[in-house]
Amino acid sequence: MFEFAxxxxxxxxxxxxxxxxxxxxxxxVKLIPTPxxxxxxxxxxxxxxAGDRAAVEQSLRAAQVPIDRIExxxx
Amino acid sequence: xxxxxxxxTSWPKPEPVQEAMLRYMRDVGVTPGRSGxxxxxxxxxxxxxxxxxxxxLFGVSDPLRVLFTSGGTMALNLVLFGLLGPGAHVxxxxxxxxxxxxxxxxxxxxGVTISVVPCRADGTLDAAAVVEQLRGETRLVAVNHxxxxxxxxxxxxxxxxxxxxxxxxxxxxxxxxxxxxPVDMQADNIDLLAFAGHKGLLGPGxxxxxxxxxxxxxxxxxxLVYGGTGSRSEHEEQPEFLPxxxxxxxxxxxxxxxxxxxxxxxxxxxxAQIRAHEAxxxxxxxxxxxxxxxxxxxxxxxxxxxxxxxxxxRAGRSCSAVAHTLDEEYGVLCRPGLHCAPQAHRxxxxxxxxxVRLSAGPRTTPAEIAQAISAVAQVARVE
Numbered sequence: 001m002f003e004f005a006x007x008x009x010x011x012x013x014x015x016x017x018x019x020x021x022x023x024x025x026x027x028x029v030k031l032i033p034t035p036x037x038x039x040x041x042x043x044x045x046x047x048x049x050a051g052d053r054a055a056v057e058q059s060l061r062a063a064q065v066p067i068d069r070i071e072x073x074x075x
Numbered sequence: 076x077x078x079x080x081x082x083x084t085s086w087p088k089p090e091p092v093q094e095a096m097l098r099y100m101r102d103v104g105v106t107p108g109r110s111g112x113x114x115x116x117x118x119x120x121x122x123x124x125x126x127x128x129x130x131x132l133f134g135v136s137d138p139l140r141v142l143f144t145s146g147g148t149m150a151l152n153l154v155l156f157g158l159l160g161p162g163a164h165v166x167x168x169x170x171x172x173x174x175x176x177x178x179x180x181x182x183x184x185x186g187v188t189i190s191v192v193p194c195r196a197d198g199t200l201d202a203a204a205v206v207e208q209l210r211g212e213t214r215l216v217a218v219n220h221x222x223x224x225x226x227x228x229x230x231x232x233x234x235x236x237x238x239x240x241x242x243x244x245x246x247x248x249x250x251x252x253x254x255x256x257p258v259d260m261q262a263d264n265i266d267l268l269a270f271a272g273h274k275g276l277l278g279p280g281x282x283x284x285x286x287x288x289x290x291x292x293x294x295x296x297x298x299l300v301y302g303g304t305g306s307r308s309e310h311e312e313q314p315e316f317l318p319x320x321x322x323x324x325x326x327x328x329x330x331x332x333x334x335x336x337x338x339x340x341x342x343x344x345x346x347a348q349i350r351a352h353e354a355x356x357x358x359x360x361x362x363x364x365x366x367x368x369x370x371x372x373x374x375x376x377x378x379x380x381x382x383x384x385x386x387x388x389r390a391g392r393s394c395s396a397v398a399h400t401l402d403e404e405y406g407v408l409c410r411p412g413l414h415c416a417p418q419a420h421r422x423x424x425x426x427x428x429x430x431v432r433l434s435a436g437p438r439t440t441p442a443e444i445a446q447a448i449s450a451v452a453q454v455a456r457v458e
Contacts, residue, residue, distance in 0.1 A: 011306040011319050012108045013139060016119040033111050042306055044111040064137045066316060 005053050007046040007060075008038060008068040015044040021063040027052050038071050047073065076406045077443045077450075081436030082223055082251060082384040083410055084273050084280060088337065089438075092277055095121075095336035096329050103332075106325050108305035118328055125335030126318075132276075132338055132346070133249075133268055133286050134259035139317045140291075143331060146283035147250045147271035148174040153285055153299040153321065154246050154267050155179065155217065161186030163214040166205060168229065169194040169422040170222045173415045174269075175248055179217075188212075194422045197375045198227030202234045213243050220258070221251040224419045224430065225374030226357070226381030228256065235264020244291065250274060250283075251382050254341040255437075256350055266291045275349075277341060277437070278334030281327050293317060300324060341437075349437045353383040356435040356444050360385050363448030364433075367455050373423045373430060383439075386423075386430035389455045394431045397454055401431075405450035409433045 034045040107119035126138035190208040238245040244266040254275030272282030302323030358378035398411035412429040420426035
C-alpha cells in the first residue's frame, strides 16, 4: 500500500499553484524535491496522500493547473 | 505639495505596497523558479499572489496567463514584434503612446504596413472607423484604452466585437486604465492586454506585463526574450509552457511583491469606487480649469468619458513654464510637454507645443483639486 503520491510538474510556478489550489480544497500537500528516480523538468514536486489522488486530479483540472503526471511514491 | 502626476507614476504608494516590498527584501529576498528551498518557494508564492490579483482584476480565469515583464512597454513590444512580420498589416489609432508607435515605426522599416485610424479632435473614435481599415492581411489591431494625454477612453469592447468576428487579435494598451477604469477582458473582447504596474495598479516602477485572454492561442506568439527559466534546464530551447515561455531571466521580485500588494489594494477598495472618486475629482478639475480665462482644456471635457488625465494649454505661455511655476511657487506637481505621445498631440491639435497635464489619483482629495485650480488661475493670470 502506498502512503504518498507525487505530482510532477514542469515549473515551480505550477508546483506553487498546485500547492495553493489543493490547500484551498482542504487537501494535505507538501512541496518536496523531485525524487531522483522520477524524471521531471522541475526540481520541485508536490507530495500528496495517495488516497487523495482522485480529488487532487479533479481540483487541478478545474483550476487549469498544468502538471506532467502523478506517480505513487515508494516509502 | 500637491501631487497630480498619477498618469505618469502613482505616488505615494499605499502602505501595504511599501510593507510587502520591505518584507520581501528582509525575509525572502531570493529568486523563484530556480532552487527548491523554502525561500525560493516563498518567493514563488509571492509571485503567484501577484498573478492571481492581476488575473482577478482583468477577469481572466487562469493566473498563469498573467506574464510579468519590465513594464507595459516590454509587454507591447512582445506582442508587436511577435505577431507582426514582413507583409503583415496592423491597425492602430491616432491617440497612441510611443510605447506602441515606436515599435510600429521600427516594424514598418521591416515591411509591416500600418494604418492609423484618425480620432476626432477630442480623441474620440468610432469602432466603425476601425472596421474600414481591416484587410485580409491584418494580423493585429492595437488600441490604447485611454489617452495618456487627455484621458479620452476608446470603445475597446465595440472594436473587439468586430475583431473577434474577423478572427484578428485585439491588443489593448491599458497603461492608463488598469486599476482606474473597469476592464474585463472577456466582456470587453480583449485578446491581449498590456499593463503598467506603476500607475493605477499602485505598484513600483519596473513592473508590468501582458495578460493573455482565455481564448488566445499562445502558439501564435513567440517569445521576445529567450533565456534561463529554472525549468527544463537540460534543454537549450525555450520551454513552450506558461508562464516560463515568456519569462526568461531573473524577475524583479521586489517589484512584484509591491505590485501584488498594490493590485490587492485596488481590488479591496474596488475599481468602481476608485473610478467614482477620480471621476468626481476630474469633473471638478475640468470645470475649474474651464473657468480660467485663457485656459483651454483638451479632450472630451466630460469626466464620464475620460480617465483622470486632464490636459490644458494657456495661450501665449509655454507649458513647461506653466508647469515649472506650478511646482516652484505652488507645490503643484504635474507633467508638461508631449507626454511621449506625439501622435495623440497631433490629434488634439497641441503638437508640437504640448500641454500641461494634471492627473489625480485614488487618494487625491477635493481640497487638493481646489488648490490646484486656484494655482493654475494665478499662474495663468500673471504675464
